[in-house]
Amino acid sequence: MPRGPKFRKVEGGVTATDGFSAAGVSCGIKTSEGALDLGLLLSDRPCVAAGVFTTIACPAAPVLWSRGLVEQGSGRAVVVNSGNANACTGEDGERDAAAMAIAAGQELGIEPDQVAVASTGVIGRPLPMDKVVVGVADAAEELSPAATAGDRFAEAILTTDTAPKTIAIRTVLDGKVVTVGGACKGAGMICPDMATMLAFLTTDAAISPRPLRRALRAAADASFNCITVDGDMSTNDTVLVLANGSAGNARITDGGEAYRHFVEALTFVCTHLAKMIVRDGEGATKFVEINVRNAASRDEARTAARAIANSPLVKCALHGEDPNWGRIICKAAGCGIRFKPGLAKLRIGGKLAFEGGTPADTPIAELEQAMQPAEIVIDLDLGLGKGAATVWTCDLSREYVAINADYHT
Amino acid sequence: MPRGPKFRKVEGGVTATDGFSAAGVSCGIKTSEGALDLGLLLSDRPCVAAGVFTTIACPAAPVLWSRGLVEQGSGRAVVVNSGNANACTGEDGERDAAAMAIAAGQELGIEPDQVAVASTGVIGRPLPMDKVVVGVADAAEELSPAATAGDRFAEAILTTDTAPKTIAIRTVLDGKVVTVGGACKGAGMICPDMATMLAFLTTDAAISPRPLRRALRAAADASFNCITVDGDMSTNDTVLVLANGSAGNARITDGGEAYRHFVEALTFVCTHLAKMIVRDGEGATKFVEINVRNAASRDEARTAARAIANSPLVKCALHGEDPNWGRIICKAAGCGIRFKPGLAKLRIGGKLAFEGGTPADTPIAELEQAMQPAEIVIDLDLGLGKGAATVWTCDLSREYVAINADYHT
Numbered sequence: 001m002p003r004g005p006k007f008r009k010v011e012g013g014v015t016a017t018d019g020f021s022a023a024g025v026s027c028g029i030k031t032s033e034g035a036l037d038l039g040l041l042l043s044d045r046p047c048v049a050a051g052v053f054t055t056i057a058c059p060a061a062p063v064l065w066s067r068g069l070v071e072q073g074s075g076r077a078v079v080v081n082s083g084n085a086n087a088c089t090g091e092d093g094e095r096d097a098a099a100m101a102i103a104a105g106q107e108l109g110i111e112p113d114q115v116a117v118a119s120t121g122v123i124g125r126p127l128p129m130d131k132v133v134v135g136v137a138d139a140a141e142e143l144s145p146a147a148t149a150g151d152r153f154a155e156a157i158l159t160t161d162t163a164p165k166t167i168a169i170r171t172v173l174d175g176k177v178v179t180v181g182g183a184c185k186g187a188g189m190i191c192p193d194m195a196t197m198l199a200f201l202t203t204d205a206a207i208s209p210r211p212l213r214r215a216l217r218a219a220a221d222a223s224f225n226c227i228t229v230d231g232d233m234s235t236n237d238t239v240l241v242l243a244n245g246s247a248g249n250a251r252i253t254d255g256g257e258a259y260r261h262f263v264e265a266l267t268f269v270c271t272h273l274a275k276m277i278v279r280d281g282e283g284a285t286k287f288v289e290i291n292v293r294n295a296a297s298r299d300e301a302r303t304a305a306r307a308i309a310n311s312p313l314v315k316c317a318l319h320g321e322d323p324n325w326g327r328i329i330c331k332a333a334g335c336g337i338r339f340k341p342g343l344a345k346l347r348i349g350g351k352l353a354f355e356g357g358t359p360a361d362t363p364i365a366e367l368e369q370a371m372q373p374a375e376i377v378i379d380l381d382l383g384l385g386k387g388a389a390t391v392w393t394c395d396l397s398r399e400y401v402a403i404n405a406d407y408h409t
Numbered sequence: 410m411p412r413g414p415k416f417r418k419v420e421g422g423v424t425a426t427d428g429f430s431a432a433g434v435s436c437g438i439k440t441s442e443g444a445l446d447l448g449l450l451l452s453d454r455p456c457v458a459a460g461v462f463t464t465i466a467c468p469a470a471p472v473l474w475s476r477g478l479v480e481q482g483s484g485r486a487v488v489v490n491s492g493n494a495n496a497c498t499g500e501d502g503e504r505d506a507a508a509m510a511i512a513a514g515q516e517l518g519i520e521p522d523q524v525a526v527a528s529t530g531v532i533g534r535p536l537p538m539d540k541v542v543v544g545v546a547d548a549a550e551e552l553s554p555a556a557t558a559g560d561r562f563a564e565a566i567l568t569t570d571t572a573p574k575t576i577a578i579r580t581v582l583d584g585k586v587v588t589v590g591g592a593c594k595g596a597g598m599i600c601p602d603m604a605t606m607l608a609f610l611t612t613d614a615a616i617s618p619r620p621l622r623r624a625l626r627a628a629a630d631a632s633f634n635c636i637t638v639d640g641d642m643s644t645n646d647t648v649l650v651l652a653n654g655s656a657g658n659a660r661i662t663d664g665g666e667a668y669r670h671f672v673e674a675l676t677f678v679c680t681h682l683a684k685m686i687v688r689d690g691e692g693a694t695k696f697v698e699i700n701v702r703n704a705a706s707r708d709e710a711r712t713a714a715r716a717i718a719n720s721p722l723v724k725c726a727l728h729g730e731d732p733n734w735g736r737i738i739c740k741a742a743g744c745g746i747r748f749k750p751g752l753a754k755l756r757i758g759g760k761l762a763f764e765g766g767t768p769a770d771t772p773i774a775e776l777e778q779a780m781q782p783a784e785i786v787i788d789l790d791l792g793l794g795k796g797a798a799t800v801w802t803c804d805l806s807r808e809y810v811a812i813n814a815d816y817h818t
Contacts, residue, residue, distance in 0.1 A: 057748035058738060058766075088735055088750065090767035123735030124768040235739055312721065312805070313813055320814030326497060326532030329467060330644055339466035341497065357467075358499035359533040396721070397814075398807040404722055405729030405806075 006171060007268045013166025015150035016181040017202040019044045019244045023142035024152030027135025029083035029121070029128060038135035039156035041078040041200060042108055042143055047242040049075035049116065050213040052220045054237035060087035061097040062117040063236060069116050073209030075242060078200055079104040079139075080118040080157050081132060082185070087235035088124040096127040103133050107140035118198050118238045120159055120185065154183035157198055160403060161185050165276040171265050174249035174258050178205045180265050184273040186280075196234030197224060199273055205262055206245035207252040214255075215263045216241050223270035227278050227392045228309045241266070278392045283399030286318050287375045288392065292332075295387035300337035302389035304380065307335035315396030318376065323367035325353035332380060343383030349376055415580060416677045422575025424559035425590035426611040428453045428653045432551035433561030436544025438492035438530070438537060447544035448565035450487040450609060451517055451552055456651040458484035458525065459622040461629045463646035469496035470506035471526040472645060478525050482618030484651060487609055488513040488548075489527040489566050490541060491594070496644035497533040505536040512542050516549035527607050527647045529568055529594065563592035566607055569812060570594050574685040580674050583658040583667050587614045589674050593682040595689075605643030606633060608682055614671055615654035616661040623664075624672045625650050632679035636687050636801045637718045650675070687801045692808030695727050696784045697801065701741075704796035709746035711798035713789065716744035724805030727785065732776035734762035741789060752792030758785055 015022050022041045029037040051070035053063050069075050079100050086093045097117050105112035119127070143149070154164035168181035179202075186197030207215070220239050245251070252258050279287050290309050295301035308314055311331045317324035325346050333339045346354040349370030351362050370376070424431050431450045438446040460479035462472050478484050488509050495502045506526050514521035528536070552558070563573035577590035588611075595606030616624070629648050654660070661667050688696050699718050704710035717723055720740045726733035734755055742748045750766040758779030761769040779785070 055743075056739065057742040057746075058750040085735075088738060088763065088767060090751075090765065092767070123739070124763070235735075235742070312809070316810055316813030319810065322814070324532075326494075326644075329497060330465065330532070333466040333644075334464075337466075341467040342499075354497065354533070356499065358497060358501070396810060398810045400721070401725055401728065401805060401807045401810055404725030405731070 007169040007265060008171070010168050010170050012147035012168045012181060013150040013154050013183040014041055014181045014200055014202045015145050015147060016168030017179040017204050019204060019246045020202045021143040021145045022149045022153035023139040023144065024156030025135050025138040025142060027131045027138065029081055029131055036152060036156035037081055037083045038132065038139055039080045039153040040104065040136065040139035040143060041153060043076045043242055043244045045244055045246070046074060047076055047244045048073060048207060048209050048212050049240065049242050050209065050216045051116070051238060051240045052217055054234060056235055058088065058235055060085055060119060060235040061089060061093035062086055062119045063238060064094060065097040065101060066116040066118065066238060066240065069113060072113065074114065075116050076110050076114040077104055077108055078116045078118065078240060079136060080198065081135070082157050082159050083121040084119060084125055084127050085121045085123045085236050086119040086127045089126060092126060096129055099129055100132055100136070103136045107136055116240055118236065120157065120196065120198055120236050123235065150181070150183065157183065157185045159185065160282055161280050163280060165273055165280070167269055167272045169265060169269060171261070173205065173261050176247045176249040178247045178249060178265070179203060180269045182269045182273055184277065186277040197237050197277060199224065199239040199270070201241040201266070201269060203241065203243045204245065204247040205243050205252065206247060206249050207243050207262065211252050211254065211259050212241065212243055215259065215266050218263050219266040219270045222267050223274040226390055227274045228306060275392055278394050281394035282403045283397040284394030285397055286395040288318055288394060289377045290391045290393065291377065291379045293379065293381045293388045294384060295382045296338040296385040298387040298389060301387035303335055304332045304337050305389045305391040307331050308378070309391045309393035312396055318371070319395035319397050321368070321371040323348055323353065323364065323371050328378065328380065329354055338384055339382060340384065345381040345383065347379040349373065416578040416674060417580070419577050419579050421556035421577045421590060422559040422563050422592040423450055423590045423609055423611045424554050424556060425577030426588040426613050428613060428655045429611045430552040430554045431558045431562035432548040432553065433565030434544050434547040434551060436540045436547065438490055438540055445561060445565035446490055446492045447541065447548055448489045448562040449513065449545065449548035449552060450562060452485045452651055452653045454653050454655070455483055456485055456653045457482060457616060457618050457621050458649065458651050459618065459625045460525070460647060460649045461626055463643060465644055467497065467644055469494055469528060469644040470498060470502035471495055471528045472647060473503060474506040474510060475525040475527065475647060475649065478522065481522065483523065484525050485519050485523040486513060486517055487525045487527065487649060488545060489607065490544070491566055491568050492530040493528060493534055493536050494530045494532050494645050495528040495536045498535060501535060505538055508538055509541055509545070512545045516545055525649055527645065529566065529605065529607055529645050532644065559590070559592065566592065566594045568594065569691055570689050572689060574682055574689070576678055576681045578674065578678060580670070582614065582656070582670050585656045585658040587656045587658060587674070588612060589678045591678045591682055593686060595686040606646050606686060608633065608648040608679070610648070610650040610675070610678060612650065612652045613654065613656040614652050614661065615656060615658050616652050616671065620661050620663065620668050621650065621652055624668065624675050627672050628675040628679045631676050632683040635799055636683045637715060684801055687803050690803035691812045692806040693803030694783070694806055695804040697727055697803060698786045699800045699802065700786065700788045700797070702788065702790045702797045703793055704791045705747040705794040707796040707798060710796035712744055713741045713746050714798045714800040716740050717787070718800045718802035721805055727780070728804035728806050730777065730780040732757055732762065732773065732780050737787065737789065738763055747793055748791060749793065754790040754792065756788040758782065
């Protein structure tokens with residue numbers, strides 16, 4: 001066996017996996033001329049499918065449709081549009097989501113219940129089905145296993161994102177080369193529990209529905225659920241994986257070593273995609289990792305990390321490169337978790353800022369310097385227990401306000 | 410008895426109440442030349458005292474001191490500084506808070522345990538006690554019952570506020586004229602449960618400690634705890650009331666009619682002050698009232714109202730005058746409360762935006778118009794139960810980011 005990194009990055013995204021074709025076309029859902037707004041993804045054979053979705057109380061119509069598909073555990077295609085979320089659209093919206101799957105199924109010669117549907121964009125507007133149907137036909141014609149086709153798919157799912165987000169890796173599992181490819185979108189309105197983000201993953205690993213579902217849940221929990229841009233959750237969040245089994249590994253059916261290896265691979269891909277979303281956060285100029293350690297519990301660690309990450313005051317301080325550790329301590333102390341100031345220790349970029357209930361001796365100039373890199377790590381040790389959590393976020397800039405105040409529905 | 414409004418506004422703030430003197434001086438805690446940064450408030454006779462404070466896990470030293478005072482239920486004076494919060498300052502900070510009370514007690518000829526202490530400003534810096542001691546002496550010399558002295562006190566407690574915040578009212582209670590006066594500060598970092606805000610109330614009502622405490626809690630809950638600027642809580646939040654009994658009403662000792670009248674008066678004053686804080690929110694251009702009705706419970710109504718009020722996406726839409734009701738519905742549906750899209754009804758400025766799970770028929774132009782006033786009311790009816798809550802907030806502007814990114818510690 002050749003030596004090398006456990007997960008080797010390769011070119012491409014969803015089409016890096018053998019047996020998958022993709023396309024991205026412009027069908028006029030987005031108002032800007034020629035913008036890609038409809039993507040199609042197809043496997044040349046049946047796949048095991050799994051998904052995780054928004055936990056919001058008003059999921060969009062495509063989420064309801066795709067939930068049904070992953071409950072049955074199989075699927076072969078994904079049709080996705082940007083520019084319109086088909087959310088808060090009632091029964092008409094549900095009919096439209098189904099019509100998208102039916103249109104794609106007809107073009108691809110497969111059953112509609114093998115077609116997952118996703119949408120992202122403006123809420124509360126009827127989907128222009130005439131345009132969608134034309135787009136689906138165009139996309140079906142353009143389907144290709146080329147890397148460029150995967151790129152067009154990745155571009156077609158974007159909204160306020162500034163760049164497509166893709167990755168593909170190869171790893172050796174059970175003596176076979178297994179590929180995991182992915183594409184995602186999401187910029188503003190990103191927070192844990194799948195907030196307005198879409199991610200589509202392809203793999204040739206052979207795996208049964210139940211372990212695939214568990215693996216995706218674990219990978220999403222350690223990646224997409226650890227990011228936050230502005231703490232808002234959306235109606236449409238969807239992470240889907242299709243596994244076509246063509247790698248020829250012994251089918252993963254339980255929680256053994258091969259399963260753990262696969263979870264690791266899926267987590268690697270999802271983490272990469274999740275971090276790309278944060279880096280592309282609306283108006284973001286900083287990538288920030290917040291580690292809370294030694295909290296009274298894991299839940300409390302996560303609560304604190306998210307509270308810090310979502311605080312506008314903390315985010316503004318990060319933007320202004322101001323080592324305002326008081327705002328971080330306040331947020332941790334005020335978010336309802338157990339907190340003892342005398343036991344807490346806060347480091348910014350490795351520099352001690354707060355310890356034993358009082359400011360540390362670190363010269364302010366050193367703390368200021370620690371705020372200057374484009375990537376900043378904040379470590380908060382609560383000194384209480386063994387709970388730990390990491391959250392990735394970005395700063396809050398005037399640009400964020402501009403994007404979200406001036407973007408009209 | 411003369412007819413007239415139940416609560417008549419009169420000139421002045423804390424010194425509108427008979428028997429109270431105040432002062433505001435500059436002692437150099439703030440860096441800007443001549444800025445008032447130390448205030449003193451004194452009653453000419455013993456008072457019943459009550460307070461509500463931040464619930465943060467790391468309350469500042471002055472909060473610890475003043476909690477002790479209100480536990481004993483009596484007090485005669487308040488000394489407060491701005492420019493330095495004396496927070497996250499450990500045991501040295503506690504010694505400094507006590508020293509402030511001792512210095513004021515000496516100047517005023519009263520016991521230190523009759524002097525409440527409050528601070529607001531930068532966190533984690535030692536209080537410059539040499540300056541504070543000089544300021545206390547200056548303030549004691551300037552003490553005056555004049556309205557202008559109350560104004561100077563109100564100015565001395567400000568930080569990023571753009572204007573002092575005062576009010577005084579008279580009401581007839583038990584056949585006697587009773588006054589309630591107040592001053593407060595707070596702009597950014599304001600959220601329910603007393604986030605970086607200070608409020609000082611004076612009254613000549615005769616009332617026992619226990620009903621005064623209950624009355625203040627009720628008034629704060631219906632006012633200061635209903636506002637939010639950015640969802641952050643502070644180390645120093647304090648609302649104090651001193652009641653000197655000079656109005657001559659029969660001492661309020663229980664929950665009868667006079668008590669209810671007094672609670673109403675106190676709530677009137679606190680609500681006025683709380684709304685002034687929101688109107689002066691950092692960078693605010695809109696005053697927004699969010700009413701959630703018919704939630705499954707009162708707690709859920711409050712959770713939803715706060716979630717909507719604290720959403721950066723909703724706040725940006727308010728700033729941009731964009732009738733983006735989808736962001737409001739998403740926030741309500743995603744904050745963990747019970748929510749049924751089909752039962753929810755959303756009105757913006759009285760115009761129906763969402764009903765029965767789908768967008769309402771209201772023309773978009775009408776909704777756009779509803780977003781234009783400087784004061785906007787958002788009504789969300791969840792159609793589930795009887796829980797109701799109101800929260801007051803403001804929009805999120807580039808100016809907010811500028812203030813909080815560029816303000817250096």
